[in-house]
Structures are given as C-alpha cells and as structure tokens.
Amino acid sequence: MAHFTLTVDSNPDRRLQFIAQAGKQLSCLDGLDLKQAENHELAIIWAKAPLAPSSFHVDEKAFGLLLGYSVDDAGQWLDSRALQSIWTGETPRDKRLGGYFAALTYSPAHGLILGGDLLGFFPLYYAEADGALLASSSPELIAAHPAFKAELDFRGLTGIFLTNGLVNGHALVRGIKRLKHGHHLVWNRRQGAVEKEIFQFVATDSLPSCSPEEARELADTELLRAIRWHRPPHSASTLMLSGGLDSRLMAGYLSAEGITRDAVCLGRRTDFEVQVGGRVAAALAMNVHRETHELEPDGFARDAHQLARFEHLSGGFGFLEANASARVVAQSAPMFWSGFALEDVLGGDAMGFGLDPKTRVWSFEHLLSRLNEWAVPVRLLPSLLRTGDAREVIREQIAALEQQYAQGPETEARRCMRLKLFTRARFHVGQTVHRLAFGSWPLLPILDRRLLEKQFSIPTAVMMNRQLQRNMLTHRFPELARIPREHNSFRFEPLRQTRFADLATALETRIRKRYWRWRGEEPRRYFRCFDLNSPLWKAVRADAEKNLARLDPWLDRKALAALPWPAPEKLRNNPFTAGATQRLIFGLALWAARK
Known part of the structure; x- marks a missing residue:
C-alpha cells in the first residue's frame, strides 16, 4: 500500500491545516515511511513501505513524484524527472507507460498532471473545493481539506451496491471522482480539472484467422518481453504462488529467465493451494516460503476498519486478508510477482463473463447480472436506498455502464472483455494489489501497452476457457502442465482431459470432499477467508x-x-x-x- 494526498491551494493556512490532518491519518498506518513537500501552491504528503520503489524531485520551478515503477516504450525504468520529461516535454513521446504506479508533475507555469497505470489499478481520486484542487489515493484523505465537506453520494453508493465497484467514477463521497482508466488528470488555474485520454484499449491488429499455434507464439513473445521489461533492475523479487494456472505460468517464465528462484505460498500446509503450489515449486527447484500463520479475529477486524476508512468500498469489501498477506510477502523480498488478472488478459475469462451459458450469447445484460452477483441484488435496491429518486439513480448508473460497454466497433465478446477489465478486474484485483503493496511492491507485466493491445487482437475462439493459457503452459512448460490444477474446489483437474481422467478425477473429488468433511476442516484458504x-x-x-x-x-x-x-x-x-x-x-x- 502506498498513499498520497495533495492540494494546490492559494491559501497557505489551509495548506498547512490539510497536511497536518492528512499526516495524522496516515500516521496510523504502521510500517510506512512518511514524507511531505511544498512547491509554490502545492502541498503534498505521501506514505509508502520503506523498500517500495519511488523517486521525487523538487526545485524552484517544479515538483515530481513517482510511487511505484514505470516503464517507457523502450523498456527503460523511469525516475520522476524522466517521467516528467515525457509528460511535459515538447518532443512528442509515448505517454502510455507500463508498470504499476502513480505519478504527478507540478509547476506554477503549467499546473499539475496526475496519472497512473494503464488499467487504472492504482486508485487515483480528485475533487475541487473553493478554488483548490485536491487529489489522493484515498477519498478519506481528500476529506482532510478544510474547504471540503464530506457527504454521502447516492450515485456512488448505488454503483457500489450494483457492481461491487464504482460506476462512472462516482465515489462514495459527493464531489470526489475516481480518475478514469487510460486518462491523465490535467489541472491549471485557467481551465480547472480535466481528464485527458492517453490510452484506448483497442485492437491494434486484426487477426480473424489466427490459429491456436499462432496465438500461442504471439502471446508467448509479448508476455516474455513484458516480464523482461518489468524485471526490477536492482531489487530482489519473489513470486506469490498458489499453484493455479496464472501463478503457475508466471513461475515457469520467471524460472526459465532466472529472474527469481523464490516463492511464497500462503496457508496451512494441508491447504490445497499450498500443496499444489509446492509441487509446482519443486518441479522448478524453487525455494518456497510457506506461511502457515492463521489470521486472528481481532487483527482481521482492525484491518476491516482501516480498509473501510481508506478505501470507501471502492472495490467492495472482500479479500480483507490481503493486509496480513502483505506483511508476510514483505519478509521475502521488496517486490513480488503474481498471476493477478492473467486469467482476464490471457485466459479469456473477461470475455466469458458476459457469455450466457444457456443461450451461448454475449450480452451486456448477462455481464451486469454477473457483476451484481457480487453486490446487492438489483431488485432490492429501490426499497433499500433512502432517496426519493432511487429508481432513477439506478437506471442512470446502469445506463452509464451500458454506454461504456457499447463504445467501439468490437464484437460483443471483446466488449465483455473490456468492461470486465474496467469493472471487476480494475476494482477487485486493483484493490487487492494496492493492499499488498503495503509490504512488497507488485510487479505486473499485464500492465503493458503492447501486451494488452496484442491480446485484445487475438480471436475469441482461441482464448476462451483458458485455451490459450493451457496451450502456452503445455508447450512451454510440460512438466508444470502435468500437475493437476486446483481452483478453490475439491476437484484437482488435469489440464489435458480424457474420459478416463474425468472419471478418475470425479472419484477422487468425492473421496477428497468426504475426507475433509469427516475431519471437520476447510482445506481451501479462500473459503475460510470469505x-x-x-x-x-x-x-x-x-x-x-x-x-x-x-x-x-x-x-x-x-x-x-x-x-x-x-x-x-x-x-x-x-x-x-x-x-x-x-x-x-x-x-x-x-x-x-x-x-
């Protein structure tokens, strides 16, 4: 986790009050280093893990801050000055930077530019109050400004109750907006705050007849390049390993490239994902740190209070164990790899989110119903919300989602993929990643322009149901493909299905389920956590x-x-x-x- 909050305010007394109040709130986050700076009308404070990547510069003319790591279009890691040069320089350069980060540049002459990763995983919020600009990684910190009055926004609450995330940028507090994915916030005294688009998630190449083998080679080339570019130049790293298809694929690439030989498995020794993850690590001769410590109710509740305060339910209220996991991963390395969101970018799950299994038709309506499964049933919202125009607000938020879905000339499957990435993946995965950054910084090669654009070009038929991922794993790492796949169930599924294998798997599943029910234990870690x-x-x-x-x-x-x-x-x-x-x-x- 890393937090920052800033104001550009001509009133020096309010700036001092704002920084003092925000600093008081940030000081309750244990283990983070706090820094603050001023530059003309800008006042900013930020907090991060001691070893988290970052850089900043301040002089008479400008201020710049980079939290996390950012990679340019040639694979070079940037610091705050290099990033400022790209964002503000007269020579046109690609501003669609890779990496997991938040960054800003400020000068009295040009104003402020704020941006982050391509999919908007890093939370960036902003508001304006009495002539002052406010921006932060947390809505709660924006409310520290004396000119800002915090009141609940029914549009924000409705979006959260509808999708378990934010809709149309509306946060839980009125007047606070979350910066749209693929956009920079550009602010100056003359025009105020404007969101400027810098990245569109669209196909760059049309590959209507791409074969499974061609798709595999394309995805393999781009994923490998992205991993090499996102490899930290001076820091050790580890891998969060569960044994699932996503982290297993990452384990294969990281081991083959010699990037890391270390992995972390979370859970009891008897947990399924620890068992399978251990087999994957053994096949690659990786060193495994097994964290068997179980969460305590009091600590879990304290984390719940903290996350509710700083996140404002922007990604729902699940995966609260991520705070504890962050402390564990931090013991292994300052930066970590994972398989987060690979199933959406490579595996076709984002496409399948909008596919009705009965009619085999993609639609916005089915995608919305899947999103709503993670929230409050839409039929209950009109009677639950205490606002006279509840039905109108619900219709407005659904219409905003449908408009986002309908943008672009793509097929229904690709529309589903894009909207799933910018709703559930962005707010659910993004929120979890941000929590984990509390201890060790996430390395996310999926946050790479070329990889995203190429994957969006691959035909649906060769991506759906993890076909592409399975193909990549079987071809690249056959020894890993032979290990049965565990995915939060009692069923350990071989990647290559045969009739005999299906029958054997079904029998093993029944035996395994009865055995653990007889023992009265739950061997699936995420089931315990939820x-x-x-x-x-x-x-x-x-x-x-x-x-x-x-x-x-x-x-x-x-x-x-x-x-x-x-x-x-x-x-x-x-x-x-x-x-x-x-x-x-x-x-x-x-x-x-x-x-």
Whole structure:
C-alpha cells in the first residue's frame, strides 16, 4: 500500500491545516515511511513501505513524484524527472507507460498532471473545493481539506451496491471522482480539472484467422518481453504462488529467465493451494516460503476498519486478508510477482463473463447480472436506498455502464472483455494489489501497452476457457502442465482431459470432499477467508452491527433488516458471492463509524 494526498491551494493556512490532518491519518498506518513537500501552491504528503520503489524531485520551478515503477516504450525504468520529461516535454513521446504506479508533475507555469497505470489499478481520486484542487489515493484523505465537506453520494453508493465497484467514477463521497482508466488528470488555474485520454484499449491488429499455434507464439513473445521489461533492475523479487494456472505460468517464465528462484505460498500446509503450489515449486527447484500463520479475529477486524476508512468500498469489501498477506510477502523480498488478472488478459475469462451459458450469447445484460452477483441484488435496491429518486439513480448508473460497454466497433465478446477489465478486474484485483503493496511492491507485466493491445487482437475462439493459457503452459512448460490444477474446489483437474481422467478425477473429488468433511476442516484458504460464519467475519460482523443505526440516513431500516442471510449450504458451496451483500453492509457500517 502506498498513499498520497495533495492540494494546490492559494491559501497557505489551509495548506498547512490539510497536511497536518492528512499526516495524522496516515500516521496510523504502521510500517510506512512518511514524507511531505511544498512547491509554490502545492502541498503534498505521501506514505509508502520503506523498500517500495519511488523517486521525487523538487526545485524552484517544479515538483515530481513517482510511487511505484514505470516503464517507457523502450523498456527503460523511469525516475520522476524522466517521467516528467515525457509528460511535459515538447518532443512528442509515448505517454502510455507500463508498470504499476502513480505519478504527478507540478509547476506554477503549467499546473499539475496526475496519472497512473494503464488499467487504472492504482486508485487515483480528485475533487475541487473553493478554488483548490485536491487529489489522493484515498477519498478519506481528500476529506482532510478544510474547504471540503464530506457527504454521502447516492450515485456512488448505488454503483457500489450494483457492481461491487464504482460506476462512472462516482465515489462514495459527493464531489470526489475516481480518475478514469487510460486518462491523465490535467489541472491549471485557467481551465480547472480535466481528464485527458492517453490510452484506448483497442485492437491494434486484426487477426480473424489466427490459429491456436499462432496465438500461442504471439502471446508467448509479448508476455516474455513484458516480464523482461518489468524485471526490477536492482531489487530482489519473489513470486506469490498458489499453484493455479496464472501463478503457475508466471513461475515457469520467471524460472526459465532466472529472474527469481523464490516463492511464497500462503496457508496451512494441508491447504490445497499450498500443496499444489509446492509441487509446482519443486518441479522448478524453487525455494518456497510457506506461511502457515492463521489470521486472528481481532487483527482481521482492525484491518476491516482501516480498509473501510481508506478505501470507501471502492472495490467492495472482500479479500480483507490481503493486509496480513502483505506483511508476510514483505519478509521475502521488496517486490513480488503474481498471476493477478492473467486469467482476464490471457485466459479469456473477461470475455466469458458476459457469455450466457444457456443461450451461448454475449450480452451486456448477462455481464451486469454477473457483476451484481457480487453486490446487492438489483431488485432490492429501490426499497433499500433512502432517496426519493432511487429508481432513477439506478437506471442512470446502469445506463452509464451500458454506454461504456457499447463504445467501439468490437464484437460483443471483446466488449465483455473490456468492461470486465474496467469493472471487476480494475476494482477487485486493483484493490487487492494496492493492499499488498503495503509490504512488497507488485510487479505486473499485464500492465503493458503492447501486451494488452496484442491480446485484445487475438480471436475469441482461441482464448476462451483458458485455451490459450493451457496451450502456452503445455508447450512451454510440460512438466508444470502435468500437475493437476486446483481452483478453490475439491476437484484437482488435469489440464489435458480424457474420459478416463474425468472419471478418475470425479472419484477422487468425492473421496477428497468426504475426507475433509469427516475431519471437520476447510482445506481451501479462500473459503475460510470469505466464510461469514468463520471467527474472522463474526468479529467484523459484531463491530458492524453496533453501527447499523448510523446507516439510517441512507438505508431503509426495514428493508435492511429484511435482507436474507445466506443459507449455510450456499455459504459452504460458494462463500464468495453468497455473502457479498452482507459484506458490503458490514463495510458501509464500519465506514460510517470512522472517526
């Protein structure tokens, strides 16, 4: 995690007050280094892990800050001065930089430019108040400015309840916008704050007849190049390894390139993903750090309060264990690799998100229903929201999503891919990545312009259902392809299916499930972390229920009380979506209780 907040304000007293209040809030984040700077009307404070990559410069004419790492279109890692030269220089250069980062440049003559990674994973928010510009990685820190009055925005709340993320940039607090993906925020005294597009996620090449082999070679070339470009030049790195298809593929490339021989597996030794991850590591002779420490309810609840305060439910209220995971990964290396979002960029999952399995038709309506599974059922929203125009606000937010879906001449499948990346992947994966940056900085080769554009060009038929990923793994790393795949279930699935293998897998699955039920243990780590009936979530629920009355100005109490608690069988089979509504309500209650 790294946070910053800034103001460009002509009032020096307000600048001092803002930095003092923001610094007080940031000081509660343990283990982060705080720095602050001023330049003319700019006042800024930021906090980051001690070994997180960053650079800044300040002189009489300008200020620049880079949090994270940024890679130019020739594969060179940049510092804050080099980035400022690209963003503000007279010579046209590609501003579509790779890497996971947030950056800004400021000068009295030209104003401020703020931007981040291509998919908008790093959270960037902004607002204007009484002639002052406010920008931050957290809406909560924007509210530290004395001229800003924090009030709930029903549009923001509706978007969160509808999709488990933000819609049309509306945050939970009125007047705060999240910077759109692929855009820079450009501000000066004359024009105010303007979002300027610098990257469009579109296909650069048309490959209508691309064969599976050609697609594999193309994806292999671009992923390998991106990994080489994102390799830290002076820092050690590790791999978060679960044994799933995404991190397994990354393990193969990292090992083959000699980039790292270290991996971290999170969970008990008996957890399925630790077992499979260990087999992958053994096949590559990687050193594995197994973290078996189980989360404690009190610590889990403290993290829940902190995340509700700083994130404002921008990506829902799941994966709270990421804070604890960050502390573990930080013990291994200052930077880490993972398989985050590979399933969307390479695996075709983003396309499949909008495909109705019964009709085999892609549509916005089906994609919206899938997003809503992770939130509050849309049919309950009109009675739940305490605003006279609830139905109109709901229609407005759905229309904004549909307009985003319909942009561009692409096929329905590619529209689904793009919208899934810019909703669920951006807010869910992006939020998790930001939490993990609290300890060790994420290395994300998917945040690479050429890789994204090439992948968007590959035909649907050769990407869907992880075909491309499977093809890459089987061809490149056959020893890894032979290890059965675990994906949060009792089913360990071989990558190459045969009738005999299917029958054997089905039998093993039944035996495995009965064995662990007999033992009374849950060997799937993410199931434990999401189960509302677990000690972890009972602690969060207890704190949230003390503050439900604080929701009365925004939510109808009778409708809130009538929200159905998920049946035990549903929670046991799928705690992820089954408990989604309750998690959002708990998060909102903790947000309302923040001091």
